[in-house]
Amino acid sequence: MDPEGPVQMDPLNLGDTFKTFVTLMQEHPHEIANAQYQLFSQYQELCQNMMARMNGEQVEPLITPERGDRRFKDEGWNHDIFDFMKQAYLITAKWADATLKDIDGKLPVRDKRKVEFYAKQFMDALAPSNFMLTNPQVLREFMATSGDNIVRGLEQMAHDIERGKGKLNIKQTNTEAFEIGRNIAATKGSVVYRNDLCELLQYDPTTEEVYEKPILIIPPWINKYYILDLQEHNSMVKWLTDQGHTVFMVSWNNPDERLAHKTFDDYMVEGAMATIAAVEAATGVKKPNVVGYCIGGTMLACALSWWATKGNTKPVESATFLTTTLDFSDPGDLSVFVDETQLHNMEQSMEAHGGFLEGSEMATAFSMLRANDMIWSFVVNNYLLGKEPMAFDLLYWNSDPTRMPVKMHSFYLRHCYLQNDLPNKRMVLGGEIMDLANITVPVFMQAAREDHIATFDAVYKSLHHLGSRSKKFVLAASGHVAGVVNPPSAQKYSHWVANSTALPESTEKWLENTKELKGSWWPTWNDWLIKKAGKKIPARKPGDGQLKVLEPAPGSYVRKHSVPMN
Structure with a gap:
């Protein structure tokens, strides 16, 4: 690839977007002038406040940092000069955000979101906290350490x-x-199955009896699986085994050029389908309870839909979807990285660098x-x-991400984020058209209130495409990760459950008929799960079934790093 070519000049396709935006601004000079007047009026008031403060008067700030903004927590920001810079910056940032939001309906939705997103990136970068001479804490440290x-x-x-x-x-x-297998991703277990794309981990039981139906977790392949097995106190895996479940986990390989040919179909067949079959072989029990997290849930839905086209409408006992998007009509902030031009540039870049995305x-x-x-x-x-x-x-x-093969990643971005083919019966996998309405197994779906990746609205909308008669929806506080990884022992956040089984069309209507429960949503999920888990049986160990132990958990694939960790 020519490094001087057009792919490298504007890989994020910002030029056309901001050209459209600037043209729009030129067509509305009065609105621009009015917005500038409002900004300078606030600057004038800020200057007056500063003069009054320097004269010893008590003056209330015009603006304060939003809750959760930790950039200005140091006491030095209360000094006259630094407080002035802080407020001037916050006024400007708030003005820019409000001005851009005011163009609602005048720009295409994708262009508007991209302009807002990159304008925020620009404003975040310009914060006085990011520069040595305008950050009081840095200046103090400079003086204390002689630079x-x-x-x-x-x-x-x-x-x-x-x-x-x-x-x-x-x-x-x-x-x-941290060291993988020692104090992170350290729950005891074994690798019982392996192919080119993944390993299957079976965890040791921690109770004398377990539920008959095992649990298989399919995590996203964008990151390592151990987000669900960090340390003992916050490991979902350990918590589930303590509740009496036999837990299996998919550990995805970290692809390089040798796996560049792998497709989305391959991930479905060799990932979701192969590991479900492996769990059945390892336990001798058909139809496990299966969990899909993020894109792992998207893949689980595809596998269930494909099986339905073959007449197998209940290949699993139940399906749990954690912060999973199936309807990408409003895909959240990640959509700013996906349009046809950016996707073309990304494909060319991946092909030129071994056939995978770093x-x-x-x-x-x-x-x-x-x-x-x-x-x-x-x-x-x-x-x-x-x-x-x-x-x-x-x-x-x-800090430990995984690579992704070009064919798989390109298919996912184009057919999900760009074209939204899955809920509209246009996605073809394994020679069959995917139809989410054919998924009829009991479903538990969890969303996170502050999730910017799989938004509350997108996850809730996705649930309505499924044909299941038994659906339960739970909303957790926090975001894409902390909203999922919230062990009961932490006693943090809240979650919301509906007072009835009704699922109205909008999230607003759903929220009107919910109750807030303090703490983790995990016990609520487990109460639902054990009704699908069968009877209690003597605890099973890795290697007891048809699949023998290959090596101890966490296995080999999770130890492959994309970048040096130290």
Whole structure:
């Protein structure tokens, strides 16, 4: 690929979008002038407040950081000069956001979302907290260490560039504090099945008796499976075994050029379908309860739909979908990265680099969804303050992404995000048209209220496409990860369940008839799950069935890293 060619000039296809936006602004000069007048009026009031404050008067701030904004928590931001810079920035950021939202209906929805998204990226980057001379905490550290903080920060930046093979790969956690199989992804178990795309882990029982029906979890292949098995205190896997379930987990391979030919069909057949069959072989029990998380849930739905075309309408006992989108008509913030031009550029780039997408590329996209927390906080901590990031299991997992084969990833983006083929009976897999209405097994679907990846609305809308007569929907607080990984012992957040089995068309109507329950949604799910789990039997161990133990968990595939972890 020619590095000077058009693919490299605008890979995110921002040029056309912002050209359309600028043209629109030029067509509405009065509105632009009015918006600018409002901004300068606020600046004028801020200057007046500052003068009054310098004269010793008590003045209420015009604006304060939103709840959860940790950029300005240092006491130094209360000093006159820094408080002025802070408020000026917050006023500008709020004005920009409001001005862009005011163009609703004048821009195509995708263009509007992209303009808003990248404008926010720009404003986040310009925060005074991100610069040495305008951050009081950094200036104090500079004086206290005679500038050694900047020296340490530059050394850490150089190391991050080296780790990223020429690209800045910001270290988000103390990776040396964790070791896969020792204190993360360490729940005892065994690998009992393996193919090119995945390994199947069977976990040791922790109770004398277990439910007859096992549980198979299909996690997303965009990341490693151990988001559901971080440490003992927050492991969904460990919690499920403690409730008396036999738990199996799919551990996806980290593809390189040798697996570049793998397709979405292959992931369905060799991933979801093969592991369901393997669970049946390992336990001697037909129709396990199956869980799909995020894109793993999308794949589970495809497998169930395909089986239905062959007359097998109940290949599993039940299906649980965790923050899973099946209807991509409103796919959330990730849609800013997907249009025909960007997809074409991505395909060319993947083909030129071995036929796969580097895990770091997807990790960067996800980090941009929460840039202040996932990018700029580490720029300040690591490079300006010169500090090592703290040890945090969730961020270790976040720093350990997987690659994706070009054919599979391209198919997924085009037929789901771009064309929304799955709910509209246009997606073809294994020679069959997918029809979600043919899925009739009992369904439990969970969404997260603050999820920007699989939005509450998108997940709820997806549920309505399924033909199941037995459906249960639960809404959890927090986002795409914390809304799922919330063990009862943490005593955090809340979740909402409906007072009836009715599922009205809109989320607003559904919320009107719900009750809020404090704490984790896991016990609510388990109450539903055990009704599908069969009778209690003596605990089964890996290797008891037809499948023999290949190696101890967590296996080999999870240890393949896309980038150096240290």
